[in-house]
Amino acid sequence: MRKVHALTTAAAVAAVMGAGFIYSQDDAGAAGTLSGADIAEIQQLYARYNQGLDFKDKELFLSAFAADAVYTTGGGEVYEGTAGLTEWVTPLLDNTGGGAVTHNNTSILITPTADGARGRGYWMLMNVAEREPVPIFSGYYTDTFVKTADGWRIKTRGSVRGWPQDSQ
Secondary structure, three states: OHHHHHHHHHHHHHHHHHHHHHHHHHHHHHHOOOOHHHHHHHHHHHHHHHHHHHOOOHHHHHOOEEEEEEEEOOOOOEEEHHHHHHHHHHHHHHOOOOOOEEEEEEEEEEEEEOOEEEEEEEEEEEEOOOOOOEEEEEEEEEEEEEEEOOEEEEEEEEEEEOOHHHHO
16 A cells, blocks of 8 residues: 555656646746846846946946847936947936935846846935935836846836836
């Protein structure tokens, strides 16, 4: 009796493992897969973007983007490629007026796609020049990511001011 139980258990485990393997192969073909390392590297792109702006580090900022990236600002302006992103960010980094600001992201959601990944995360721009930080703007990003020879990069970024219910 124990032998039959052991064989039945082994067969059930093998069936579940086989079904899981087949399911994961079907899923990989349709939407791709992301490892934990991929997700961590993509999350670092949000930090490169933010800290590049906050610490006025153009190279760090640009390192978050693919060479042919397209960025649509919260005001609706569109900048394409490294040259376009440089055109957009240079005046921001050269601006010495105003108070200190920080860019903060939360609730970052990353989803695999057939050709890379997409992401969405909330952002808030804070004036931190005073003892009590003051929100300036907030909204969310809609991103697509592509894996390049240099690692994951932002392929497209849309910045939306306000919250999702505000844009409907």
